[in-house]
Amino acid sequence: MAGEIYKKPVLFAIVSAVVILIGTAVTMFIPMMMSHMHPKLDNLKPFTALELAGRDIYQREGCNNCHTQTVRPLKTEVMRYGEYSKAGEFAFDYPFLWGSKRTGPDLARIGKKYPDVWHYRHFEDPRKFFPQSNMPAYDWLGERALKPQQVKAHMDTLGFPYVEEDISQLAGKNELDALVAYVQVIGTAVTKKRMERISVTVEPAEKENPLAGDPAAVLAGKEIYEENCAGCHGDNGEGDIGPSLIDTVFLYVEGDLADDDYYEIINNGTEEGNVEEGRSMKGGMPPFRGDLSKTEIWSVISFIRSLQER
Amino acid sequence: MSNYQYDNQTVKGFIVSSIFWGVVGILVGLWISVQMWAPSWNIAPFFTFGRLRVVHTNGLAFGLGVGAIFGISYYIVMRLTKRPLLFPKLARFHLHLFNAAIALAAVSLFAGMNQSLEYAELEWPLDIGVVILWVIFAVNVFGTIIKRKEEQMYISLWYIIATVIAVAVLYIVNNLSVPAGLFKSYSVFAGINSANVEWWYGHNAVGFVFTTPILAMFYYFLPKSTGLPIFSHRLSIVAFWSLIFAYLWTGAHHLVYTPLPDWIQTLAIVFTIFLIAPSWGSVVNGFYTVAPDWTQMRTNYLTKFFIFGITFYGLQTVQGPTQGLRVVSQLIHYTDWVPGHVHMGTMGWVTMTVAASIYYIIPKIYKTDIYSVKVANTHFYLVLIGQLIFSVTMWITGIQQGALWKAVSPDGTLKYTFMEGLVRNYPFWQMSTAGGIIFTVGMLFFIYNIYMTMRSGTALAGTVERGGR
Numbered sequence: 108m109a110g111e112i113y114k115k116p117v118l119f120a121i122v123s124a125v126v127i128l129i130g131t132a133v134t135m136f137i138p139m140m141m142s143h144m145h146p147k148l149d150n151l152k153p154f155t156a157l158e159l160a161g162r163d164i165y166q167r168e169g170c171n172n173c174h175t176q177t178v179r180p181l182k183t184e185v186m187r188y189g190e191y192s193k194a195g196e197f198a199f200d201y202p203f204l205w206g207s208k209r210t211g212p213d214l215a216r217i218g219k220k221y222p223d224v225w226h227y228r229h230f231e232d233p234r235k236f237f238p239q240s241n242m243p244a245y246d247w248l249g250e251r252a253l254k255p256q257q258v259k260a261h262m263d264t265l266g267f268p269y270v271e272e273d274i275s276q277l278a279g280k281n282e283l284d285a286l287v288a289y290v291q292v293i294g295t296a297v298t299k300k301r302m303e304r305i306s307v308t309v310e311p312a313e314k315e316n317p318l319a320g321d322p323a324a325v326l327a328g329k330e331i332y333e334e335n336c337a338g339c340h341g342d343n344g345e346g347d348i349g350p351s352l353i354d355t356v357f358l359y360v361e362g363d364l365a366d367d368d369y370y371e372i373i374n375n376g377t378e379e380g381n382v383e384e385g386r387s388m389k390g391g392m393p394p395f396r397g398d399l400s401k402t403e404i405w406s407v408i409s410f411i412r413s414l415q416e417r
Numbered sequence: 418m419s420n421y422q423y424d425n426q427t428v429k430g431f432i433v434s435s436i437f438w439g440v441v442g443i444l445v446g447l448w449i450s451v452q453m454w455a456p457s458w459n460i461a462p463f464f465t466f467g468r469l470r471v472v473h474t475n476g477l478a479f480g481l482g483v484g485a486i487f488g489i490s491y492y493i494v495m496r497l498t499k500r501p502l503l504f505p506k507l508a509r510f511h512l513h514l515f516n517a518a519i520a521l522a523a524v525s526l527f528a529g530m531n532q533s534l535e536y537a538e539l540e541w542p543l544d545i546g547v548v549i550l551w552v553i554f555a556v557n558v559f560g561t562i563i564k565r566k567e568e569q570m571y572i573s574l575w576y577i578i579a580t581v582i583a584v585a586v587l588y589i590v591n592n593l594s595v596p597a598g599l600f601k602s603y604s605v606f607a608g609i610n611s612a613n614v615e616w617w618y619g620h621n622a623v624g625f626v627f628t629t630p631i632l633a634m635f636y637y638f639l640p641k642s643t644g645l646p647i648f649s650h651r652l653s654i655v656a657f658w659s660l661i662f663a664y665l666w667t668g669a670h671h672l673v674y675t676p677l678p679d680w681i682q683t684l685a686i687v688f689t690i691f692l693i694a695p696s697w698g699s700v701v702n703g704f705y706t707v708a709p710d711w712t713q714m715r716t717n718y719l720t721k722f723f724i725f726g727i728t729f730y731g732l733q734t735v736q737g738p739t740q741g742l743r744v745v746s747q748l749i750h751y752t753d754w755v756p757g758h759v760h761m762g763t764m765g766w767v768t769m770t771v772a773a774s775i776y777y778i779i780p781k782i783y784k785t786d787i788y789s790v791k792v793a794n795t796h797f798y799l800v801l802i803g804q805l806i807f808s809v810t811m812w813i814t815g816i817q818q819g820a821l822w823k824a825v826s827p828d829g830t831l832k833y834t835f836m837e838g839l840v841r842n843y844p845f846w847q848m849s850t851a852g853g854i855i856f857t858v859g860m861l862f863f864i865y866n867i868y869m870t871m872r873s874g875t876a877l878a879g880t881v882e883r884g885g886r
Contacts, residue, residue: 113569113570113575114568114569114570116559116562116563116565116570116574116578117563119570119575119578120559120578120582123575123578123579123582123661124582124586126658126661126662127579127582127583127586127661127662127664127665128586128665129662129665130662130663130664130665130666130667130688131586131617131665133666133684134613134617134665134666134668134669134681134684134685135590135613135614135617135668138610138613138678138681139606139610139613139614143678144609144610144613144678145607145608145610146608146609163601166531166532166533167529167530167531168465168467168468168529169465169466169467169468169470169471169529169531169533170467171533172466172467172470172471173466173467175751177675177676179674179675179747179750180674181674181747181823183822183823183824183825183831184822186830186831187822187831187835192675192676193676194608194609194676194677194678197607197608197609197612197676198607198608199607199608200607200608200611201603201604201605201606201607201611202532202533202534202603202604202606202607202611202612202615203607203608203609203611203612203615204533205612205672205675206751207535207671207751207755208751208752208753208755208756209751209752209818210453210839211835211839212835213751233456234456237836239836239839239840239843240456240836240839241452241453241454241455241456241839242456243452243456243459243461243465243466243467244456244459244461245461247461247462257598260597260598261597261598261601261603263597264595264596264597264602264603265595265597265603334834334836335834396830397830397831398831398834398835399830399834400826400828400830400832401828401830402828
């Protein structure tokens with residue numbers, strides 16, 4: 108009796124379809140009807156015209172082939188990239204761009220981590236910051252003008268709000284402007300946790316550099332500086348994207364800071380709103396606590412001091 | 418008594434076309450493997466890694482994979498139904514439309530028209546083309562099966578029927594989008610829901626493009642080329658139904674530790690583990706089929722291809738479920754381990770089985786023998802070694818990457834920056850290029866062998882069979 112099905116192709120096809128559709132229904136169609144598959148954070152905003160244009164370019168260039176956009180709730184991952192991804196922060200992603208491979212780093216928390224100018228420089232020549240990077244250069248995007256009417260059509264398709272001015276302002280912009288705007292908004296609906304610095308088990312920093320006067324630390328610090336700092340502060344601390352480290356102005360105020368203040372800034376970055384020795388920060392520098400160990404940070408400080416003494 | 422003809426031209430056309438697209442896909446694959454460690458090989462705007470990688474995956478999945486599936490399925494269906502295709506002219510049109518669609522697909526991907534859905538990157542006009550191609554295939558396959566001259570449907574036909582149905586559902590649902598111009602569309606799905614739909618599709622594209630139609634070939638050509646009957650009909654029944662049932666539950670194992678609800682992840686992991694059983698049903702069936710005469714591994718070059726192919730399928734279907742486990746996923750997900758896994762399946766299982774099927778078919782429709790068994794053996798060992806170098810290298814890199822990303826210093830800080838991890842991949846990525854080159858040379862031996870076989874025989878427009886009863 109059961110063997111009859113192998114002589115009846117139509118019946119066989121129907122039964123096969125039902126068998127295939129059971130798992131499909133339970134894991135895909137039914138969840139789609141559930142509200143917890145469509146969450147949205149309260150402060151999540153639809154992409155602006157410029158950001159959407161940038162996202163289109165991100166899709167066109169296949170950035171998701173090398174970069175993910177999900178931080179997993181794993182301790183070291185949160186240390187490296189920042190707060191783990193929330194279900195509600197992707198509601199306007201048609202479709203999601205989580206990717207599946209990290210040839211390059213995750214970008215879920217890249218938004219506002221660096222200043223715009225860092226991204227322009229990095230897209231133009233990734234090896235300027237990371238000499239051994241394998242990322243292609245995207246300088247050529249800067250020569251391609253955006254097409255405002257096309258972007259408008261895309262905004263209309265998605266039903267994202269805009270005013271005519273948003274569209275007309277695109278006229279003078281190029282594709283690199285758009286891509287940077289998109290990169291800077293990724294993951295920013297989730298507020299950064301100030302607490303992160305405490306959650307990382309760093310012992311309280313010493314008041315003074317324990318490696319001060321150690322020539323080996325200066326040498327080690329030089330290497331770390333070239334890898335991590337020179338891209339913004341210049342090869343000899345003269346300043347570029349970031350401020351000079353060899354003049355006398357620190358955090359926009361005349362007068363040097365102590366070693367432990369340097370440590371704090373390198374460890375936590377200069378997130379807007381943070382205050383060090385009464386000086387308010389304006390953002391721009393990312394925290395390095397995820398990348399550099401305590402000894403490495405002190406070594407860099409030793410090297411910076413040696414630059415200042417030159 | 419009536420004589421009838423099998424249409425060889427369409428079958429041959431699909432086989433030659435799929436080999437052509439296969440060469441394109443493999444060469445692009447070599448190119449991007451070099452780009453991994455030599456960024457100067459990126460040539461903007463058309464030939465950057467981000468664009469070429471999708472040409473590589475789509476070229477091989479749709480060009481080589483689906484092209485071979487179309488042609489070889491037609492070959493199998495005609496023989497198992499003991500009649501010509503119901504619509505031979507439609508099948509010929511199918512071939513031309515296929516080549517036009519793949520050519521346009523390649524151009525569109527070079528141009529950056531990309532939906533950003535893995536293995537479903539093609540933009541909406543080409544999606545429509547793919548659906549038309551699939552409908553033509555479905556009409557011809559079902560029509561021919563319904564009008565068959567052989568009452569019992571053999572195992573291969575089950576797998577072909579399941580393929581036709583599943584791929585249709587998968588492809589249409591995942592590609593639902595709203596056009597925003599001729600070259601751009603936005604998915605109708607957003608956020609975590611779009612992730613769930615995509616990986617339901619993505620995983621089952623593997624299941625119903627790289628598994629079921631290839632199993633159809635395996636179940637047909639293994640007995641044909643060894644002269645040994647399939648070991649257990651009952652086992653093939655159990656394996657078939659449990660495979661097509663379980664596969665569709667497992668997509669979310671690609672989304673472990675993402676914001677997708679945990680219950681969907683867990684359900685997917687459970688079914689993924691279960692999937693070992695039906696997969697190994699076919700592996701065991703294959704091994705026991707050859708068991709009465711293992712000497713064929715020495716004496717019959719085709720047996721070697723099929724048995725190594727099914728062995729890699731067996732390894733693949735244990736490794737895959739292992740990767741789904743949370744504790745393994747957290748280490749190897751997002752690393753090079755995963756491309757290593759994929760390439761064992763595609764270079765080991767799919768390409769070996771497809772190549773062996775073509776080795777069987779071409780001499781048959783040219784009424785000749787294979788040009789050189791020696792060349793076929795050289796091909797075999799080169800693709801085997803190339804694939805192993807590639808996969809094993811990627812697994813080692815993957816574990817290293819995962820471990821470096823997790824490494825913590827005694828003071829609780831991360832031990833390695835991302836760049837410090839990246840530079841340690843370079844020697845392994847260079848090694849994988851070397852593996853890829855060996856594999857490619859192996860495939861060139863294959864193509865040479867097929868070409869010389871075609872030259873030495875006489876192409877028959879159709880194979881005349883004495884039919885009826």
